[in-house]
Structure formats: C-alpha cells, structure tokens
Amino acid sequence: MTTRLLANRREVLASVASIIGAAALPATALAEAPASPIGSFLTDQRFLTAFCDTLIPRGEAGGAVAAKVPQTFIQLMIEWASAERRQRFATVLEELAEALSHSSGKHYAELRPAERLSRLQALDAQAYSSDPPDLASGYRDLKSLLVDIYYLSEVGATRELRYEETPGRWNPREPVTADTKTWVV
Amino acid sequence: MSDFDAIVVGSGMSGGWVAKELCERGLKVLVLERGKDIDPASDYSDQTPVYERTHLDRLTEKERAQHYPIQTRAAAYAVKESNKHLWVKDSDHPYVTPDDKPFSWVRGYHVGGRSLTWWRASFRLSPDDFLGNQRDGIGVDWPIRYDDLAPWYDHVERFAGVSGSREDNDTLPDGVFQPAFALTGPEEAFQQWVAASYADRFVTPTRTANLTAPTEEQQALGRGRCQVRSLCVHGCSYGAYFSANSATLPAAKRTGNLTLRTDAIVHSLITDAPGNRITGVRVIDAKTKEHSVFTSRILFLNASAIASALILLQSASDQHPDGLANSSDQVGRNVMDHVGGAYAVANVSGFDDLYTFGRRPNGYYMPRYTNVGRRDRAFLRGYGFQGNSWRAGWSGDRPGVGEELKEKNRRPGPWRISATAFGEVLPNPKNRVTPHKTKVDRWGLPLPYIDCQYGDNELALMQQASKDIHAMFTQAGFKVVESSETNGLKLWEPGRGIHEMGTARMGRDPSTSVLNRFNQAHDVENLFITDGAAMTSSATQNPSLTYMALSARAANHAADLLEQSIL
Numbered sequence: 001m002t003t004r005l006l007a008n009r010r011e012v013l014a015s016v017a018s019i020i021g022a023a024a025l026p027a028t029a030l031a032e033a034p035a036s037p038i039g040s041f042l043t044d045q046r047f048l049t050a051f052c053d054t055l056i057p058r059g060e061a062g063g064a065v066a067a068k069v070p071q072t073f074i075q076l077m078i079e080w081a082s083a084e085r086r087q088r089f090a091t092v093l094e095e096l097a098e099a100l101s102h103s104s105g106k107h108y109a110e111l112r113p114a115e116r117l118s119r120l121q122a123l124d125a126q127a128y129s130s131d132p133p134d135l136a137s138g139y140r141d142l143k144s145l146l147v148d149i150y151y152l153s154e155v156g157a158t159r160e161l162r163y164e165e166t167p168g169r170w171n172p173r174e175p176v177t178a179d180t181k182t183w184v185v
Numbered sequence: 186m187s188d189f190d191a192i193v194v195g196s197g198m199s200g201g202w203v204a205k206e207l208c209e210r211g212l213k214v215l216v217l218e219r220g221k222d223i224d225p226a227s228d229y230s231d232q233t234p235v236y237e238r239t240h241l242d243r244l245t246e247k248e249r250a251q252h253y254p255i256q257t258r259a260a261a262y263a264v265k266e267s268n269k270h271l272w273v274k275d276s277d278h279p280y281v282t283p284d285d286k287p288f289s290w291v292r293g294y295h296v297g298g299r300s301l302t303w304w305r306a307s308f309r310l311s312p313d314d315f316l317g318n319q320r321d322g323i324g325v326d327w328p329i330r331y332d333d334l335a336p337w338y339d340h341v342e343r344f345a346g347v348s349g350s351r352e353d354n355d356t357l358p359d360g361v362f363q364p365a366f367a368l369t370g371p372e373e374a375f376q377q378w379v380a381a382s383y384a385d386r387f388v389t390p391t392r393t394a395n396l397t398a399p400t401e402e403q404q405a406l407g408r409g410r411c412q413v414r415s416l417c418v419h420g421c422s423y424g425a426y427f428s429a430n431s432a433t434l435p436a437a438k439r440t441g442n443l444t445l446r447t448d449a450i451v452h453s454l455i456t457d458a459p460g461n462r463i464t465g466v467r468v469i470d471a472k473t474k475e476h477s478v479f480t481s482r483i484l485f486l487n488a489s490a491i492a493s494a495l496i497l498l499q500s501a502s503d504q505h506p507d508g509l510a511n512s513s514d515q516v517g518r519n520v521m522d523h524v525g526g527a528y529a530v531a532n533v534s535g536f537d538d539l540y541t542f543g544r545r546p547n548g549y550y551m552p553r554y555t556n557v558g559r560r561d562r563a564f565l566r567g568y569g570f571q572g573n574s575w576r577a578g579w580s581g582d583r584p585g586v587g588e589e590l591k592e593k594n595r596r597p598g599p600w601r602i603s604a605t606a607f608g609e610v611l612p613n614p615k616n617r618v619t620p621h622k623t624k625v626d627r628w629g630l631p632l633p634y635i636d637c638q639y640g641d642n643e644l645a646l647m648q649q650a651s652k653d654i655h656a657m658f659t660q661a662g663f664k665v666v667e668s669s670e671t672n673g674l675k676l677w678e679p680g681r682g683i684h685e686m687g688t689a690r691m692g693r694d695p696s697t698s699v700l701n702r703f704n705q706a707h708d709v710e711n712l713f714i715t716d717g718a719a720m721t722s723s724a725t726q727n728p729s730l731t732y733m734a735l736s737a738r739a740a741n742h743a744a745d746l747l748e749q750s751i752l
Contacts, residue, residue: 147581
C-alpha cells in the first residue's frame with residue numbers, strides 16, 4: 001500500500017489544491033489552515049478517483065469525474081466531516097484500495113476499466129449479501145455519500161437526473177413515459 | 186403618559202397578528218423581539234439551486250454536535266447549513282431538564298420567530314375539542330366554545346391564505362380556503378378506501394398556509410402564488426407561505442403605527458404600586474446588555490409558551506411573590522405538546538404510470554376519530570395522522586455499481602405512502618417550567634427548568650395509533666415496509682412535536698386558570714397572552730391557526746376596551 005499520513009490540514013489543503021486547482025479553494029484557506037492531524041484519506045488520490053469513476057461512470061450525462069465528486073468528497077472531509085468520520089473513511093478507502101487491487105498486483109487505477117468494474121461489482125455483491133464482509137458497512141456508507149455528492153451536483157441533478165428549481169405548478173398525475181427520469185429532489 | 190399604546194413581546198406567529206390588529210385599530214405599538222432582524226435578501230436561502238448549496242446543505246458534524254444537538258434532534262428535516270441562522274444555537278441558549286426527562290425546545294430567535302420555519306399545517310380545532318376537558322374532568326374547561334372563535338378563524342384564514350378542501354365534517358371544520366393541492370393517486374386511493382371502510386374517518390389534503398390563489402389583499406403585501414418548490418424552511422422570496430415576515434408585520438408596518446425593536450430581551454414586567462396593572466417592560470439589549478424600560482397602556486405576551494411563562498415568573502415582586510398573574514399557581518404548569526411515535530410507511534402498487542410534477546409543500550391529513558362527542562375508548566382523546574406519498578427516488582445505498590446503479594436511479598421507484606400520528610397530550614400540572622434556582626444565562630436571567638414527561642394516556646394513544654395505521658395501510662392493500670408496529674413504538678420526547686403550549690391557560694375561574702375568555706390575565710387587567718401558553722387543552726391539530734385566531738380576537742377586544750376607556 002502506498003498510504004502515508006498527512007501531517008496537518010495545511011498539507012491536505014495543498015493536496016486538494018493540486019487536484020482541483022488552487023483557484024477553487026478560498027484564497028485564505030491555505031494561509032489559515034490550522035496545524036492539526038486529520039487522517040490519511042488523501043493519501044491515494046488515484047484510487048479515490050478510479051473508485052469514483054468506476055462507481056459512477058461517465059455515460060451520456062457525465063459521471064463522477066465530470067461532477068468533481070472526488071474533489072467535493074475531499075472538501076467535505078476537510079470542512080464538514082467529524083474527525084471520527086474522516087478517520088473512518090480514511091480507513092475504508094485504504095481497505096478498499098487493498099481489497100480491489102491486491103490480487104492482480106496492479107494498482108486499481110492501473111487496471112482496465114472492465115477489470116475495475118468487475119472487481120467492484122464482486123465487492124458490491126458481497127456487501128449486499130446475507131453474509132457481508134467486515135468492510136461492507138464502511139463501503140456502503142462511503143458509496144452512499146459519493147452518490148449523494150454526484151446527484152446533488154449540477155451534472156448529476158440536471159443532466160443525469162431531473163431538476164426543476166421553480167416548478168411553479170403541482171401535478172400529481174404526470175404520465176410516465178419511456179423518457180421519464182427521477183427527480184433529484 | 187406611556188411610550189406606546191401597546192407593547193407586544195415577540196414578533197412571531199402570534200405576536201405578528203397582535204401587532205397587525207392593534208396597529209390597524211390605530212394604536213401605537215412597540216414589538217419587542219429578542220433576536221435579530223431578518224432581511225429576505227440575505228437571510229432567505231430559497232434562491233440557491235440544490236447543486237450550489239454548501240456541504241450538500243448539511244451542517245458540519247462538529248457544528249451540529251456542539252451547537253445544534255437539540256434543534257437537529259427534533260427538526261432534522263428542516264435545519265440546514267443554509268438556514269441554520271433561523272434556529273437557535275443550543276449552546277448559546279441552554280435550559281435544564283431532569284436527567285431522565287428530556288425535552289426538545291426548538292426555536293428561532295429572530296423577527297418572525299418560528300413562523301419562518303413552521304410546517305404551515307393550518308387546522309381549526311373542532312367544536313368537540315373545546316368540550317373535552319369538561320367531559321373528561323381533566324384540567325379546566327375552556328372558557329370559550331368553537332362558535333366564539335369561528336369568525337376569527339375566518340378572519341385569519343382570509344388574510345393568511347390557507348389552501349384546503351371542504352369536507353363538511355365537524356371533526357375538522359371547514360374554513361376560508363384557497364384551492365387545495367390535489368392528492369396523489371395513492372392518496373386518493375387511500376382516501377376512497379377510508380371513506381368506504383369507516384363512517385368516522387376521512388382523508389383530506391393538508392390544509393396549508395401556502396397561497397394557491399392570492400387575493401388582492403395578499404398581493405398588495407407583495408405576496409405571490411406558491412411556486413411548489415417545497416423550500417419553505419429556507420424562507421420564501423415569493424412570500425407565498427404565511428409568516429409574520431411576509432404578512433402580518435408588513436401589514437402592521439404600513440399603518441405607520443409600528444415600532445419594531447430587535448435584540449430586546451424582556452427581563453421582567455413592571456406593575457403599578459398595587460400590582461394590578463402593568464406599566465412597563467424592563468428590557469436587556471442582547472448585544473450591549475444595557476437595561477432600559479418601555480411603558481405602555483396594555484401589554485401582550487407572545488414570546489412562546491415557555492418564554493412567556495418564564496417572563497411572568499421572573500416578574501415576581503412583593504405584590505406577586507410567586508410571579509405575575511399567578512395567583513392560581515398555574516403559570517408555567519400544564520406544559521403540553523403533541524405526542525408522536527406511531528407511524529407507518531408502505532409501498533403502493535397500481536400507480537406506476539404516474540409521477541409528480543412540482544414539490545408540493547404539504548401532504549394529506551386524517552383527523553381524529555376516537556372519543557369524538559363521547560367516550561368510546563379506554564384512553565382519553567385521540568390522534569390525527571399527517572401523511573405524504575412519493576415515488577422512491579435515487580439512492581446510493583442500493584445494490585449495484587457503474588451503469589447498472591445509474592440506470593436504477595434514473596427510473597422512479599415504487600410509490601410510497603406514509604403516516605405519522607400526532608396525539609393529544611393532557612394537561613398535567615406536574616409538567617411545568619420554572620426559572621432555575623441558581624443557573625443563569627449570559628444576560629443574567631434564570632435558565633428555564635423544564636420538568637415534563639408523558640403519562641399512561643399518551644402511551645395508550647400511540648399504542649393504538651400504531652396498530653391503527655398499520656392495519657389501515659395493510660387492509661387498504663398497501664405493503665407496509667416500515668412501521669412502529671414492526672420496529673417498536675418509541676414515544677417522542679416532549680417538545681419534539683414543536684407545539685409546546687398550555688403554560689398560562691385560559692379558564693373561567695381565576696383560582697384555577699391564568700387567562701379569561703379574551704386571553705386577558707385574571708389578575709392583571711391590561712395583560713394579554715395569546716401564544717401557545719393560553720391553550721387549555723392541546724387537541725390533536727397543529728395549533729398555529731388557533732394561536733392566530735385567539736390573537737386577532739384578543740387584540741380587537743383589547744382595542745375595544747381601550748376605546749371604551751375601560752383599560
């Protein structure tokens with residue numbers, strides 16, 4: 001495993017900046033970042049991106065990468081998550097990276113997309129089976145958050161699903177057609 | 186010479202109504218609001234698309250735990266990152282309960298109070314609701330009957346704007362309605378099944394204070410039609426749901442008679458030498474902590490049931506050693522709410538060809554059907570059900586990954602229908618709020634000590650409600666997927682209904698009640714209380730519409746007394 005602990009919030013923010021571009025961070029964020037341990041969730045950015053891309057692939061509307069799901073996830077870990085949740089997801093990501101990568105010897109991100117998908121499908125099936133592995137609970141929580149991030153992004157809400165900011169009317173009997181998509185909210 | 190004709194303590198659901206009515210009667214009115222002012226341009230968050238909301242609009246976990254543990258426990262559905270300033274920080278406004286008697290006090294300290302974030306369900310009490318205490322020998326009898334309040338229900342519904350469907354049934358009297366939000370297919374099916382199965386039960390669209398056909402009067406206040414966004418807890422830039430901010434305070438302001446003072450925490454009420462009349466209010470500036478006094482001819486307490494009672498108890502003096510207007514010893518007692526815990530969610534088949542357009546701001550309602558007009562159950566009173574229906578949407582916690590997961594989420598899921606019971610809580614003098622004997626807040630005022638718990642009747646109500654809704658959904662042909670029958674019934678803690686009331690009850694006898702039939706204190710002739718404190722019984726309906734009607738009625742009565750030089 002290629003994990004390492006990031007020393008403090010400043011270092012995490014620097015890593016985020018490298019992924020999403022420093023312009024996306026508040027101008028004062030780096031300067032104001034307090035020095036406090038936050039865990040290791042950013043240690044394998046390639047895995048996070050590959051995992052998100054496989055979980056929510058591009059398709060016609062755009063997937064997790066187009067919706068900046070990895071970046072938003074990291075931002076949530078820094079700004080929103082409790083220390084406990086941050087650490088838990090860091091551990092889950094490490095365990096997932098190991099579970100999904102080790103048998104081939106290649107890093108998950110280096111596998112062909114079809115291989116990444118089949119490995120994730122197998123893990124997902126186990127997680128929802130009647131005899132789930134220890135990793136299942138953490139995997140399902142992480143998956144839920146990443147999917148939340150995706151559908152609550154502009155790509156997910158307006159292109160993959162359907163979003164009407166101001167409906168203006170109420171019709172409880174709209175006919176369903178072959179093109180009907182789920183409302184995001 | 187007084188500074189004002191009237192002082193109103195509190196600018197929310199009921200205080201706004203008092204201010205409007207008194208100002209429109211030509212009185213000079215000072216409204217004291219302990220919190221901050223609200224500017225819709227900066228304080229409402231309804232214009233931000235879902236994908237631009239910070240942190241998915243979730244409070245950070247640290248902030249939630251440190252500052253909003255109670256608000257989010259009771260109102261998780263409504264407390265957002267973008268509207269958190271519309272809720273108090275529990276860390277800034279503590280109160281004390283016995284360790285084994287939790288109480289959730291959900292509040293917002295700002296102009297408009299909880300009228301900005303309420304659920305907007307607007308039901309009248311029924312004629313029978315005013316008779317329950319007398320029939321059961323519980324508490325005291327209401328000093329008014331439905332007919333006393335009916336014209337004032339008309340009055341407030343006409344101005345506030347309530348959408349609803351006429352049902353011609355005395356257990357939920359009809360009112361002045363704008364067109365209702367139509368029921369969904371599953372709700373209509375349930376409505377029809379209930380009508381065919383029971384003589385004493387019916388389902389109706391929730392009567393909700395959202396404008397569906399604004400009147401000229403409402404449009405003149407800048408209010409528009411509901412845009413069906415279901416963003417009400419963010420504040421509404423269209424002014425489409427009733428709030429003090431969108432309706433009553435603007436109406437009061439346009440008279441030129443309103444003075445609104447924010448950051449004004451009431452310390453106590455000041456009386457004349459004999460102690461029979463209020464002469465003024467001692468106020469603490471929330472920011473500077475400076476004290477000042479304002480005087481008036483009459484005073485209305487509309488600070489909310491718990492706060493209004495505490496103000497009276499904090500106003501103890503030599504003439505009133507047990508607190509002002511408290512010769513009955515009932516101030517602060519009889520804390521009521523609506524008890525919950527019984528619920529069910531079911532899948533409904535047969536409507537997969539239908540979906541919704543728009544986000545309806547409410548759902549459906551089934552009013553109380555037990556012990557109506559007579560005692561027909563082992564327990565007293567009853568419960569109503571509030572429900573909704575929807576097609577299951579997307580989820581991240583379902584089997585599948587990749588395109589398979591996206592495809593599952595792309596298609597609407599099964600129809601679901603839900604129902605949650607709201608049960609009547611009986612008045613119990615042991616359930617009370619008092620000023621804490623030693624602990625004070627940052628302004629030096631005693632912390633509230635809330636000692637309240639539910640009894641056998643509240644538990645019996647929810648046990649039956651749980652059985653009823655599970656049985657009704659099942660017998661209607663729905664498949665229950667989750668319910669309090671299968672998961673175990675867990676009663677809400679008091680306060681969780683966010684309908685606390687009863688701490689200065691109306692009644693005929695000054696020795697057993699605080700207020701007379703016009704919400705005027707028995708002991709202090711120029712003091713009126715028209716928030717939830719005044720309620721003699723809780724009924725099962727969401728109470729705000731009744732607070733509004735009592736407020737408008739009492740305000741006009743007080744204005745009459747001033748005109749006649751009786752006060």
